[in-house]
Amino acid sequence: MDVTIVIPTKNAGQILDGCLHAVFHQLTEYSFEVVCVDSGSSDETLKIIKKYPCDLLEIRSEEFGHGKTRNLGASRGSGEYIVFLTQDAVPVNEHWLQEFIDAMKIDEEVVAGFGKHCPYPDCNLFDKRDLTAHFKNFGEINTIYAIDDQERYEKDENYRHMLAFFSDNNSCIKREIWTIYPYPDVDFAEDQIWARKMIELGYKKVYCPEAMVYHSHNYPLKTYLKRYYDEYKGLYNLHKYIIAPSRKVLLKMYLANVKSDFQYLKSISLSGYMTCYWFYYSLIRNLYRYYGGYLGGHYHEYSEEKKKQLDKKYSQQLMQRKA
Incomplete structure:
Protein backbone atom coordinates (compact mmCIF):
# COMPACT_ATOMS: atom_id res chain seq x y z
CA MET A 1 0.00 0.00 0.00
CA HIS A 215 -10.42 24.51 5.15
CA SER A 216 -11.57 27.55 7.07
CA HIS A 217 -13.89 28.37 9.97
CA ASN A 218 -16.50 30.93 10.82
CA TYR A 219 -16.52 30.50 14.57
CA PRO A 220 -19.00 32.46 16.69
CA LEU A 221 -17.27 35.56 18.04
CA LYS A 222 -17.85 34.49 21.64
CA THR A 223 -15.67 31.40 21.14
CA TYR A 224 -12.51 33.24 20.06
CA LEU A 225 -11.39 34.23 23.56
CA LYS A 226 -11.08 30.59 24.56
CA ARG A 227 -9.56 29.55 21.25
CA TYR A 228 -6.84 32.20 21.44
CA TYR A 229 -6.18 31.40 25.10
CA ASP A 230 -5.42 27.78 24.19
CA GLU A 231 -3.53 28.73 21.03
CA TYR A 232 -1.10 31.06 22.77
CA LYS A 233 -0.57 28.60 25.61
CA GLY A 234 0.52 26.18 22.91
CA LEU A 235 2.69 28.76 21.14
CA TYR A 236 4.56 29.48 24.36
CA ASN A 237 5.17 25.78 24.96
CA LEU A 238 6.38 25.36 21.39
CA HIS A 239 8.34 28.55 20.73
CA LYS A 240 8.37 30.40 24.07
CA TYR A 241 6.35 33.00 22.18
CA ILE A 242 4.54 35.73 24.15
CA ILE A 243 2.12 37.98 22.29
CA ALA A 244 3.17 41.04 24.34
CA PRO A 245 5.46 41.59 27.35
CA SER A 246 3.03 43.99 29.08
CA ARG A 247 -0.57 45.15 28.94
CA LYS A 248 0.56 48.57 27.70
CA VAL A 249 2.27 47.00 24.69
CA LEU A 250 -0.73 44.73 24.25
CA LEU A 251 -3.07 47.72 23.95
CA LYS A 252 -0.85 49.33 21.31
CA MET A 253 -0.80 46.11 19.32
CA TYR A 254 -4.57 45.78 19.57
CA LEU A 255 -5.17 49.32 18.32
CA ALA A 256 -2.66 48.88 15.50
CA ASN A 257 -4.36 45.69 14.33
CA VAL A 258 -7.81 47.27 14.43
CA LYS A 259 -6.49 50.22 12.43
CA SER A 260 -4.97 47.87 9.87
CA ASP A 261 -8.27 46.00 9.53
CA PHE A 262 -10.14 49.26 9.02
CA GLN A 263 -7.73 50.33 6.28
CA TYR A 264 -8.27 46.95 4.63
CA LEU A 265 -12.05 47.41 4.76
CA LYS A 266 -11.72 50.81 3.09
CA SER A 267 -9.63 49.25 0.31
CA ILE A 268 -12.35 46.84 -0.81
CA SER A 269 -15.82 47.50 -2.19
CA LEU A 270 -18.26 47.31 0.70
CA SER A 271 -21.43 49.15 1.55
CA GLY A 272 -21.39 51.48 4.54
CA TYR A 273 -23.43 48.98 6.54
CA MET A 274 -21.06 46.08 5.80
CA THR A 275 -18.02 48.24 6.57
CA CYS A 276 -19.51 49.00 9.98
CA TYR A 277 -20.39 45.34 10.52
CA TRP A 278 -16.90 44.08 9.76
CA PHE A 279 -15.28 46.88 11.75
CA TYR A 280 -17.31 45.83 14.79
CA TYR A 281 -16.27 42.23 14.10
CA SER A 282 -12.62 43.33 14.06
CA LEU A 283 -12.98 45.23 17.34
CA ILE A 284 -14.39 42.23 19.19
CA ARG A 285 -12.31 39.49 17.64
CA ASN A 286 -9.05 41.36 18.11
CA LEU A 287 -10.04 42.11 21.70
CA TYR A 288 -10.49 38.39 22.28
CA ARG A 289 -7.29 37.58 20.41
CA TYR A 290 -5.06 39.90 22.38
CA TYR A 291 -6.64 39.36 25.76
CA GLY A 292 -6.86 35.59 25.37
CA GLY A 293 -3.39 35.50 23.84
CA TYR A 294 -1.95 37.53 26.70
CA LEU A 295 -3.45 35.23 29.35
CA GLY A 296 -2.34 32.11 27.48
CA GLY A 297 1.14 33.41 26.70
CA HIS A 298 1.80 34.37 30.31
CA TYR A 299 0.22 31.18 31.68
CA HIS A 300 3.58 29.81 32.80
CA GLU A 301 4.02 32.78 35.16
CA TYR A 302 0.90 32.12 37.22
CA SER A 303 0.48 30.14 40.41
CA GLU A 304 -0.95 26.64 40.16
CA GLU A 305 -4.19 27.85 41.71
CA LYS A 306 -4.56 30.67 39.17
CA LYS A 307 -3.75 28.27 36.33
CA LYS A 308 -6.62 26.03 37.43
CA GLN A 309 -8.97 28.98 37.63
CA LEU A 310 -7.99 30.27 34.20
CA ASP A 311 -8.24 26.86 32.57
CA LYS A 312 -11.66 26.29 34.08
CA LYS A 313 -12.88 29.66 32.80
CA TYR A 314 -11.13 29.96 29.43
CA SER A 315 -9.72 26.67 28.12
CA GLN A 316 -11.77 25.23 25.31
CA GLN A 317 -9.46 22.23 25.17
CA LEU A 318 -10.28 21.45 28.80
CA MET A 319 -14.01 21.82 28.14
CA GLN A 320 -13.83 19.46 25.16
CA ARG A 321 -11.95 16.82 27.14
CA LYS A 322 -14.51 16.98 29.93
CA ALA A 323 -17.33 16.73 27.40
Whole structure:
Protein backbone atom coordinates (compact mmCIF):
# COMPACT_ATOMS: atom_id res chain seq x y z
CA MET A 1 0.00 0.00 0.00
CA ASP A 2 1.34 3.43 -0.93
CA VAL A 3 -0.71 5.72 1.29
CA THR A 4 -2.72 5.50 4.50
CA ILE A 5 -5.11 8.44 4.93
CA VAL A 6 -6.10 9.03 8.58
CA ILE A 7 -9.15 11.11 9.49
CA PRO A 8 -10.12 11.58 13.17
CA THR A 9 -13.86 12.23 13.48
CA LYS A 10 -16.47 13.31 15.98
CA ASN A 11 -19.89 14.73 15.12
CA ALA A 12 -18.59 15.84 11.75
CA GLY A 13 -21.92 16.40 10.06
CA GLN A 14 -22.42 16.48 6.31
CA ILE A 15 -19.07 18.11 5.58
CA LEU A 16 -17.45 14.71 6.20
CA ASP A 17 -19.44 13.31 3.28
CA GLY A 18 -17.86 15.94 1.05
CA CYS A 19 -14.41 15.11 2.41
CA LEU A 20 -14.73 11.35 1.86
CA HIS A 21 -16.36 11.76 -1.54
CA ALA A 22 -13.42 13.91 -2.68
CA VAL A 23 -10.88 11.44 -1.23
CA PHE A 24 -12.40 8.40 -2.93
CA HIS A 25 -12.62 10.19 -6.28
CA GLN A 26 -8.91 10.94 -6.52
CA LEU A 27 -7.22 10.31 -9.85
CA THR A 28 -3.88 8.88 -8.78
CA GLU A 29 -1.41 6.14 -9.58
CA TYR A 30 -0.92 5.55 -5.86
CA SER A 31 -2.86 2.91 -3.95
CA PHE A 32 -4.46 4.19 -0.77
CA GLU A 33 -6.58 3.22 2.20
CA VAL A 34 -8.64 5.39 4.53
CA VAL A 35 -8.76 4.96 8.31
CA CYS A 36 -11.37 6.91 10.29
CA VAL A 37 -10.99 7.03 14.06
CA ASP A 38 -14.24 8.14 15.66
CA SER A 39 -14.34 9.28 19.27
CA GLY A 40 -18.00 9.01 20.21
CA SER A 41 -20.07 10.64 17.49
CA SER A 42 -23.76 10.99 18.23
CA ASP A 43 -24.86 12.41 14.86
CA GLU A 44 -24.80 10.88 11.37
CA THR A 45 -20.99 10.65 11.23
CA LEU A 46 -20.77 6.86 11.55
CA LYS A 47 -23.47 6.39 8.95
CA ILE A 48 -21.56 8.62 6.52
CA ILE A 49 -18.28 6.75 7.11
CA LYS A 50 -19.99 3.42 6.42
CA LYS A 51 -21.04 4.65 2.97
CA TYR A 52 -17.39 4.43 1.93
CA PRO A 53 -14.77 1.63 2.04
CA CYS A 54 -13.10 2.99 5.16
CA ASP A 55 -11.51 1.15 8.05
CA LEU A 56 -13.56 2.48 10.96
CA LEU A 57 -12.12 2.41 14.45
CA GLU A 58 -14.33 3.58 17.33
CA ILE A 59 -12.89 4.81 20.63
CA ARG A 60 -14.43 6.43 23.69
CA SER A 61 -14.42 10.22 23.77
CA GLU A 62 -12.18 10.25 26.84
CA GLU A 63 -9.58 8.25 24.92
CA PHE A 64 -9.14 10.98 22.31
CA GLY A 65 -5.89 12.91 22.05
CA HIS A 66 -4.69 14.95 19.09
CA GLY A 67 -1.39 13.09 18.88
CA LYS A 68 -2.29 9.65 20.19
CA THR A 69 -5.48 9.33 18.12
CA ARG A 70 -3.57 10.08 14.93
CA ASN A 71 -0.90 7.59 15.99
CA LEU A 72 -3.62 5.00 16.50
CA GLY A 73 -5.08 5.62 13.07
CA ALA A 74 -1.66 5.47 11.44
CA SER A 75 -0.92 2.18 13.17
CA ARG A 76 -3.99 0.60 11.56
CA GLY A 77 -2.62 1.11 8.07
CA SER A 78 0.35 -0.06 6.04
CA GLY A 79 0.96 2.80 3.60
CA GLU A 80 4.49 3.95 2.94
CA TYR A 81 3.15 7.48 3.43
CA ILE A 82 0.68 8.61 6.08
CA VAL A 83 -1.64 11.46 5.15
CA PHE A 84 -3.56 13.26 7.88
CA LEU A 85 -6.79 15.09 7.14
CA THR A 86 -9.36 16.63 9.43
CA GLN A 87 -13.04 15.92 8.97
CA ASP A 88 -13.72 19.44 7.70
CA ALA A 89 -10.87 19.59 5.17
CA VAL A 90 -12.08 18.78 1.66
CA PRO A 91 -9.61 18.16 -1.21
CA VAL A 92 -10.14 20.87 -3.83
CA ASN A 93 -9.72 18.57 -6.82
CA GLU A 94 -9.02 14.98 -7.89
CA HIS A 95 -5.24 15.53 -8.12
CA TRP A 96 -4.67 16.39 -4.45
CA LEU A 97 -3.18 13.02 -3.46
CA GLN A 98 -1.05 12.60 -6.58
CA GLU A 99 0.45 16.08 -6.13
CA PHE A 100 1.10 15.43 -2.43
CA ILE A 101 3.01 12.18 -2.83
CA ASP A 102 4.90 13.42 -5.88
CA ALA A 103 6.09 16.37 -3.78
CA MET A 104 7.20 14.06 -0.97
CA LYS A 105 9.45 12.22 -3.43
CA ILE A 106 11.35 15.29 -4.63
CA ASP A 107 14.14 14.77 -2.09
CA GLU A 108 14.85 11.62 -0.07
CA GLU A 109 15.56 13.75 3.02
CA VAL A 110 11.98 15.10 2.98
CA VAL A 111 10.11 13.32 5.76
CA ALA A 112 7.00 15.49 5.93
CA GLY A 113 4.84 17.72 3.79
CA PHE A 114 1.90 20.05 4.14
CA GLY A 115 -0.52 21.35 1.56
CA LYS A 116 -2.34 24.58 0.91
CA HIS A 117 -5.52 25.58 2.76
CA CYS A 118 -8.07 27.43 0.63
CA PRO A 119 -10.86 29.36 2.36
CA TYR A 120 -14.40 28.18 1.81
CA PRO A 121 -16.52 30.61 -0.24
CA ASP A 122 -18.39 31.72 2.88
CA CYS A 123 -15.21 32.38 4.88
CA ASN A 124 -15.22 35.70 6.73
CA LEU A 125 -13.28 38.59 5.20
CA PHE A 126 -10.38 38.67 7.62
CA ASP A 127 -9.72 34.93 7.73
CA LYS A 128 -9.90 34.77 3.93
CA ARG A 129 -7.32 37.56 3.71
CA ASP A 130 -5.04 36.10 6.38
CA LEU A 131 -5.28 32.47 5.23
CA THR A 132 -4.46 33.40 1.65
CA ALA A 133 -1.48 35.54 2.71
CA HIS A 134 -0.21 32.92 5.17
CA PHE A 135 0.15 30.13 2.63
CA LYS A 136 1.39 32.45 -0.09
CA ASN A 137 4.42 33.07 2.15
CA PHE A 138 5.51 29.45 1.71
CA GLY A 139 5.82 29.68 -2.07
CA GLU A 140 3.95 29.29 -5.34
CA ILE A 141 5.59 25.95 -6.26
CA ASN A 142 6.76 22.90 -4.32
CA THR A 143 9.24 24.30 -1.82
CA ILE A 144 11.58 22.41 0.51
CA TYR A 145 12.37 23.77 3.97
CA ALA A 146 15.28 22.87 6.25
CA ILE A 147 17.64 24.69 8.57
CA ASP A 148 20.17 26.34 6.30
CA ASP A 149 21.37 28.91 8.82
CA GLN A 150 21.72 27.61 12.38
CA GLU A 151 22.57 31.02 13.84
CA ARG A 152 19.49 32.57 12.25
CA TYR A 153 17.37 29.68 13.50
CA GLU A 154 18.50 30.34 17.06
CA LYS A 155 17.96 34.12 16.89
CA ASP A 156 15.12 34.72 14.42
CA GLU A 157 11.70 33.84 15.84
CA ASN A 158 9.88 34.25 12.52
CA TYR A 159 12.35 31.92 10.83
CA ARG A 160 11.76 29.28 13.51
CA HIS A 161 7.99 29.65 13.13
CA MET A 162 8.18 29.16 9.37
CA LEU A 163 10.35 26.07 9.64
CA ALA A 164 8.17 24.53 12.35
CA PHE A 165 4.82 25.29 10.73
CA PHE A 166 2.94 22.10 9.94
CA SER A 167 -0.77 21.42 9.86
CA ASP A 168 -2.52 18.09 10.30
CA ASN A 169 -5.54 19.52 8.56
CA ASN A 170 -3.64 18.52 5.41
CA SER A 171 -0.28 16.83 5.97
CA CYS A 172 1.84 13.86 4.98
CA ILE A 173 4.70 12.02 6.67
CA LYS A 174 6.86 9.01 5.82
CA ARG A 175 5.89 5.92 7.77
CA GLU A 176 9.52 4.91 8.28
CA ILE A 177 10.06 8.15 10.19
CA TRP A 178 6.75 7.97 12.05
CA THR A 179 7.62 4.52 13.41
CA ILE A 180 10.73 6.02 15.01
CA TYR A 181 9.19 9.36 15.95
CA PRO A 182 5.43 9.06 16.47
CA TYR A 183 3.40 12.10 17.41
CA PRO A 184 3.68 13.32 21.01
CA ASP A 185 0.67 12.82 23.26
CA VAL A 186 -0.11 16.48 23.93
CA ASP A 187 -3.23 18.62 24.22
CA PHE A 188 -2.28 21.10 21.51
CA ALA A 189 0.01 21.61 18.48
CA GLU A 190 1.13 17.98 18.18
CA ASP A 191 1.83 18.59 14.49
CA GLN A 192 4.10 21.61 14.96
CA ILE A 193 5.90 20.08 17.95
CA TRP A 194 6.65 17.03 15.82
CA ALA A 195 7.68 19.11 12.79
CA ARG A 196 10.02 21.25 14.85
CA LYS A 197 11.71 18.14 16.19
CA MET A 198 12.19 16.79 12.65
CA ILE A 199 13.66 20.08 11.45
CA GLU A 200 16.05 20.22 14.40
CA LEU A 201 17.12 16.64 13.72
CA GLY A 202 18.22 17.75 10.27
CA TYR A 203 15.35 16.44 8.16
CA LYS A 204 13.42 18.42 5.54
CA LYS A 205 9.77 19.24 4.93
CA VAL A 206 8.05 20.23 1.71
CA TYR A 207 5.23 22.66 1.07
CA CYS A 208 3.00 21.54 -1.80
CA PRO A 209 0.63 24.32 -2.93
CA GLU A 210 -1.07 21.99 -5.44
CA ALA A 211 -2.16 19.60 -2.67
CA MET A 212 -5.05 21.89 -1.83
CA VAL A 213 -7.95 21.47 0.56
CA TYR A 214 -10.81 23.72 1.48
CA HIS A 215 -10.42 24.51 5.15
CA SER A 216 -11.57 27.55 7.07
CA HIS A 217 -13.89 28.37 9.97
CA ASN A 218 -16.50 30.93 10.82
CA TYR A 219 -16.52 30.50 14.57
CA PRO A 220 -19.00 32.46 16.69
CA LEU A 221 -17.27 35.56 18.04
CA LYS A 222 -17.85 34.49 21.64
CA THR A 223 -15.67 31.40 21.14
CA TYR A 224 -12.51 33.24 20.06
CA LEU A 225 -11.39 34.23 23.56
CA LYS A 226 -11.08 30.59 24.56
CA ARG A 227 -9.56 29.55 21.25
CA TYR A 228 -6.84 32.20 21.44
CA TYR A 229 -6.18 31.40 25.10
CA ASP A 230 -5.42 27.78 24.19
CA GLU A 231 -3.53 28.73 21.03
CA TYR A 232 -1.10 31.06 22.77
CA LYS A 233 -0.57 28.60 25.61
CA GLY A 234 0.52 26.18 22.91
CA LEU A 235 2.69 28.76 21.14
CA TYR A 236 4.56 29.48 24.36
CA ASN A 237 5.17 25.78 24.96
CA LEU A 238 6.38 25.36 21.39
CA HIS A 239 8.34 28.55 20.73
CA LYS A 240 8.37 30.40 24.07
CA TYR A 241 6.35 33.00 22.18
CA ILE A 242 4.54 35.73 24.15
CA ILE A 243 2.12 37.98 22.29
CA ALA A 244 3.17 41.04 24.34
CA PRO A 245 5.46 41.59 27.35
CA SER A 246 3.03 43.99 29.08
CA ARG A 247 -0.57 45.15 28.94
CA LYS A 248 0.56 48.57 27.70
CA VAL A 249 2.27 47.00 24.69
CA LEU A 250 -0.73 44.73 24.25
CA LEU A 251 -3.07 47.72 23.95
CA LYS A 252 -0.85 49.33 21.31
CA MET A 253 -0.80 46.11 19.32
CA TYR A 254 -4.57 45.78 19.57
CA LEU A 255 -5.17 49.32 18.32
CA ALA A 256 -2.66 48.88 15.50
CA ASN A 257 -4.36 45.69 14.33
CA VAL A 258 -7.81 47.27 14.43
CA LYS A 259 -6.49 50.22 12.43
CA SER A 260 -4.97 47.87 9.87
CA ASP A 261 -8.27 46.00 9.53
CA PHE A 262 -10.14 49.26 9.02
CA GLN A 263 -7.73 50.33 6.28
CA TYR A 264 -8.27 46.95 4.63
CA LEU A 265 -12.05 47.41 4.76
CA LYS A 266 -11.72 50.81 3.09
CA SER A 267 -9.63 49.25 0.31
CA ILE A 268 -12.35 46.84 -0.81
CA SER A 269 -15.82 47.50 -2.19
CA LEU A 270 -18.26 47.31 0.70
CA SER A 271 -21.43 49.15 1.55
CA GLY A 272 -21.39 51.48 4.54
CA TYR A 273 -23.43 48.98 6.54
CA MET A 274 -21.06 46.08 5.80
CA THR A 275 -18.02 48.24 6.57
CA CYS A 276 -19.51 49.00 9.98
CA TYR A 277 -20.39 45.34 10.52
CA TRP A 278 -16.90 44.08 9.76
CA PHE A 279 -15.28 46.88 11.75
CA TYR A 280 -17.31 45.83 14.79
CA TYR A 281 -16.27 42.23 14.10
CA SER A 282 -12.62 43.33 14.06
CA LEU A 283 -12.98 45.23 17.34
CA ILE A 284 -14.39 42.23 19.19
CA ARG A 285 -12.31 39.49 17.64
CA ASN A 286 -9.05 41.36 18.11
CA LEU A 287 -10.04 42.11 21.70
CA TYR A 288 -10.49 38.39 22.28
CA ARG A 289 -7.29 37.58 20.41
CA TYR A 290 -5.06 39.90 22.38
CA TYR A 291 -6.64 39.36 25.76
CA GLY A 292 -6.86 35.59 25.37
CA GLY A 293 -3.39 35.50 23.84
CA TYR A 294 -1.95 37.53 26.70
CA LEU A 295 -3.45 35.23 29.35
CA GLY A 296 -2.34 32.11 27.48
CA GLY A 297 1.14 33.41 26.70
CA HIS A 298 1.80 34.37 30.31
CA TYR A 299 0.22 31.18 31.68
CA HIS A 300 3.58 29.81 32.80
CA GLU A 301 4.02 32.78 35.16
CA TYR A 302 0.90 32.12 37.22
CA SER A 303 0.48 30.14 40.41
CA GLU A 304 -0.95 26.64 40.16
CA GLU A 305 -4.19 27.85 41.71
CA LYS A 306 -4.56 30.67 39.17
CA LYS A 307 -3.75 28.27 36.33
CA LYS A 308 -6.62 26.03 37.43
CA GLN A 309 -8.97 28.98 37.63
CA LEU A 310 -7.99 30.27 34.20
CA ASP A 311 -8.24 26.86 32.57
CA LYS A 312 -11.66 26.29 34.08
CA LYS A 313 -12.88 29.66 32.80
CA TYR A 314 -11.13 29.96 29.43
CA SER A 315 -9.72 26.67 28.12
CA GLN A 316 -11.77 25.23 25.31
CA GLN A 317 -9.46 22.23 25.17
CA LEU A 318 -10.28 21.45 28.80
CA MET A 319 -14.01 21.82 28.14
CA GLN A 320 -13.83 19.46 25.16
CA ARG A 321 -11.95 16.82 27.14
CA LYS A 322 -14.51 16.98 29.93
CA ALA A 323 -17.33 16.73 27.40
